[in-house]
Amino acid sequence: MGIMTATGPDTGASIAAIGSLDELYAFLSDHAYEALWTMENALTRQPVTTMRPYIWRYRQVRDLIMRAGDLISVAEADRRVLAFRNPGFSGRELARATDTLWAAVQMVLPGEAAPPHRHTPSALRFIIEGEGAYTIVDGARVQMEAGDFLITPNWSWHEHGHDGAGAVIWLDGLDSPMVSTLRQMFAEFEGAPQSKTHVYSDVLRSGYVEPSWMDRAVFSTLVWKLDDTLRAIEELRGEQGDPYDDVIVEYRNPQTGGPALPTMSAFMQLLRPGAKTWAHRQTSSTVYHVVRGTGYSVLDGQRFEWEPGDTFAVPTWVSHAHANPTSGDALLFSFSDEPAVRALGLYREQKAA
Amino acid sequence: MGIMTATGPDTGASIAAIGSLDELYAFLSDHAYEALWTMENALTRQPVTTMRPYIWRYRQVRDLIMRAGDLISVAEADRRVLAFRNPGFSGRELARATDTLWAAVQMVLPGEAAPPHRHTPSALRFIIEGEGAYTIVDGARVQMEAGDFLITPNWSWHEHGHDGAGAVIWLDGLDSPMVSTLRQMFAEFEGAPQSKTHVYSDVLRSGYVEPSWMDRAVFSTLVWKLDDTLRAIEELRGEQGDPYDDVIVEYRNPQTGGPALPTMSAFMQLLRPGAKTWAHRQTSSTVYHVVRGTGYSVLDGQRFEWEPGDTFAVPTWVSHAHANPTSGDALLFSFSDEPAVRALGLYREQKAA
């Protein structure tokens, strides 16, 4: 065991001998100090990030993941995941869509399966196309169809497989960049519980009623079905809508009455024909995914046109407005780190010009 | 206004022509993707950080800040702050003591004053030596004496000055690395409110009683006096104590009954003569400052001896135990990001070998 003594080397004489600022800075640099008066003021008036608004085209994404399927070995198939790397990202760590959010597209083919694991990042999944795939969360299995939204809470065991026909493609969303940056990453790859022979259906998983003698966690495998979500949106079509988001609904966790996950919220929004929203910006960052229709979003003054399957990232404090100039509907799925930002007392938003 | 069209350049033919994995990776790199199967698994079993346990010696710190006082101009005097840069830090951003915490020593001389400002990081201050300095938080002024602990909550206006005699030196603690990493930094340097002519005393600031028609925030300038803290510790000297920390008390925010700040907690602990604690590790990180006595701490197996004024950093998930092998008392002040980690559902701790 090494020992660092209380007094350390006696540097008194060396410091007394420092004759210039340059010599002082050299000493500081050698001894794990930094002079604040030489540093650029880190207290910036607004958040500084190298992250940029960006859009990934589904036509390209789909071609790439299909081509990757041809080129990579079967052994690597369970990680056939194409991550969206924000082009502004220049760090040495995890690629990411925004500073705090990971987004990726994953393709699973019939017969493939990923082994169970769990981790401290929370995850969510939005099914882009296909059916026949399933996920098992804490031993409970649910089927996944296009348009479904699912959550995998922090530290719950999860795995997936596919026993249907044709490729299934989904969008993965995680708070892993935030968890990693905060040095909170833990993962486990062995010791998963057996799949349950009985899996509770949505009437129990939705928290409609609750068995008093059982642990709520048993029912944590939550899936929101597209049909139900669309039915809700359809009912709201005649309402005023949100000035920044038109007809938007949040996926609500029935066990808490709050956001889908403690660190991430998720939404589906209908931009009605002709809709054009106001612009605002928030200290949360958001990833959008186009479910239906065509339109455009204006991110910090730049117009991004989109069509189904496209995914775009809105980093923190970037102003954003959405428009659907067509005569048909446009539907956007999105997820955000807003609950985490709020939990730290740091959420703010502003109407933008 | 630039326009990124919905379909973007048609890359279908280029992708079809990709003939090898190398060509695929080149294309991905050029187009803001990353292939997960080529990435080192970011889901590490335990947190990964380059930060290291480290100790800064007060004898050296004091010499350096005094020498700096001689060498730098008066104009820079309001930033005469020596930051503790963890030697494991290799990022491009804010130097820091741990991944999430900033720690620094600041010296203020009679007649000096720093202008008011406010920012989204929360701050705390522990006075190392001297008296006669004061701080003004949201217009309310409090005097600072050696051993006092103060908080500056997120977005409260604060400034300081010194109208006594002799140098005053204090330790600054901020969650600024966390706030900066999460891209939540906002600061303001103009528009501070006037200092109040009347400043409430501790009977009101402590939340002993509360005037029903006034906003609690008016009373947010909190200071915990050393004498009171020591009196509490003295009363607990005969108790069993905490196995990991001996006789430790948390500075409690009277307005909430919880931690000093929503993102940081702070503590004073007495290591009684002969005390030797168990080791544990947590997903929070902590900065310790020696108030009195000599002893040592064992951080991930390495022994760090300390004496009054020394400051040492315990990054996340580093095991730590403390010992006072002397026949006198040892007192440690510390602050931690534990409340922030808990708020995100990520706190865990473990007894270490």
Added chain:
Amino acid sequence: MGIMTATGPDTGASIAAIGSLDELYAFLSDHAYEALWTMENALTRQPVTTMRPYIWRYRQVRDLIMRAGDLISVAEADRRVLAFRNPGFSGRELARATDTLWAAVQMVLPGEAAPPHRHTPSALRFIIEGEGAYTIVDGARVQMEAGDFLITPNWSWHEHGHDGAGAVIWLDGLDSPMVSTLRQMFAEFEGAPQSKTHVYSDVLRSGYVEPSWMDRAVFSTLVWKLDDTLRAIEELRGEQGDPYDDVIVEYRNPQTGGPALPTMSAFMQLLRPGAKTWAHRQTSSTVYHVVRGTGYSVLDGQRFEWEPGDTFAVPTWVSHAHANPTSGDALLFSFSDEPAVRALGLYREQKAA
């Protein structure tokens, strides 16, 4: 305006002249005092109530409300409600099933309607038989069928009507005795909002997703359908069950993840064939209603046999166990003041002999 002066009549001489305890007590009685030493100790070791366990037979209840229908005038039809008056009740106020809960059976015939009103008691309703009736809560209309459970939160406007065929009979449950005893009764009979032309369906009312720009209260008309409840119970049939209640589920409010109402919780429980539960007692009181099957409950040692439609009251701190000695299912609906008792920090429960 009358004036009671500060000093009042000078009673000093009268008091000095009091020569015996009898004279003292007479004086006290005349002057709005009470001598504690003459009072029976109100600090009883356990709750004292005159309320008794009691059962009301549906065969009788149904005959009576039908006969009442023949005898009372049409003008009184909107209050054709038969309240269950606990035979232990001897107060001057509102009859009640337990000290805190009101229970009653109401019959509505085709074409009848009750005008809108609102009040501070919270109400719930369980449909015993019939269909075609509807309720309108805060302007939103829902149909009611046998087995459905509905809530009318504190201060929400509500009314009901019947445009189907045949009698509809339901059980009303209110916390009105508690609200009345605590002198918190407010009611309004004019000024109800118009019925909404559009009423949200269960996908929105259940909190499945939530429109971010709308007030949650808009969706407060909650109904839990019997089929869904039974489906949940059927899924749990193979589980261990609760030792005191067998397969019991709580109706959960999706807007909070908590009890159906802030002051009352409601449950449906399946007593499986042959089930015989342990006995316990609680500081909450409960009203049970038999939905299906026959069996018995033992309340403070007395056996109460029951069959469909029967309603029985379990006052506070009365031990209770349930049994289904048949080879068929038994289903009990129940509601309780447990959330109110918990909110005041007074909830306790105990396994009974």
Added chain:
Amino acid sequence: MGIMTATGPDTGASIAAIGSLDELYAFLSDHAYEALWTMENALTRQPVTTMRPYIWRYRQVRDLIMRAGDLISVAEADRRVLAFRNPGFSGRELARATDTLWAAVQMVLPGEAAPPHRHTPSALRFIIEGEGAYTIVDGARVQMEAGDFLITPNWSWHEHGHDGAGAVIWLDGLDSPMVSTLRQMFAEFEGAPQSKTHVYSDVLRSGYVEPSWMDRAVFSTLVWKLDDTLRAIEELRGEQGDPYDDVIVEYRNPQTGGPALPTMSAFMQLLRPGAKTWAHRQTSSTVYHVVRGTGYSVLDGQRFEWEPGDTFAVPTWVSHAHANPTSGDALLFSFSDEPAVRALGLYREQKAA
């Protein structure tokens, strides 16, 4: 074990034979029913209570309790308590100052002591005159001096004694009428813990700092000293004050940052010379006690003049305003059931004419 059979006596024929409403009502009355259409509507537009605003004069109270001391035996001395019985109270249960609050004056003479007990009502105490008495709550002893305010939380062991000189008189406040009405009364008279040899001082009991390894309940013996309370009020003298209460402060529980007790809050208010407040009414009820000065309160239009030591009750929904027409200060202590009313979602207040 008696058995009430499921079907009970067959009353079908009897009911069919009922030929008039009078016969019906007789049957209902005999069989534990009540016809709602014959009942006065219990859904009153506003709370109905027989309780009245009332004032008890300290000059009389003091004479009476002294005279009682002469007349009653020593054995009864530990219950030498004079309860304030609201003259509107006509129930069979516990006398009370308002529907929910008990208020009484207790005198303790040197050498007297009350044995330890605990109960589900929460209690508070305000010392009117004398010194030398002490209370022991959960084994911790505190001295009591005129003007001090103390709490005895729900189910904490407490006892008192007096080892000084001269009579000590205090005001007791309890939520026992509410607890009793809700049938939640439990009390214990044996098994109290031994008094602690070490009693923590206010620096720990006030929650200034908190030892992390100890249970908060250890520090629950809270006392607020008059000097500290007056110092806080003096600091606020120059502020605007509350329109309904002038310079009022709430005694705040440092362990929660909330009211003194979960069911009762307590206040001290200064009516500055010449103060005359607006009138309002609330669904909470309040007991006021005059600490210093003379003035008057207007309760539902009736003027009550008061002087030091007087106690007056403001039942729920009674409008009240206060005035100090003198050139000196007036100080009122008060306690209220507001936290309980809020916890049940029933609190409302209104500016009165």
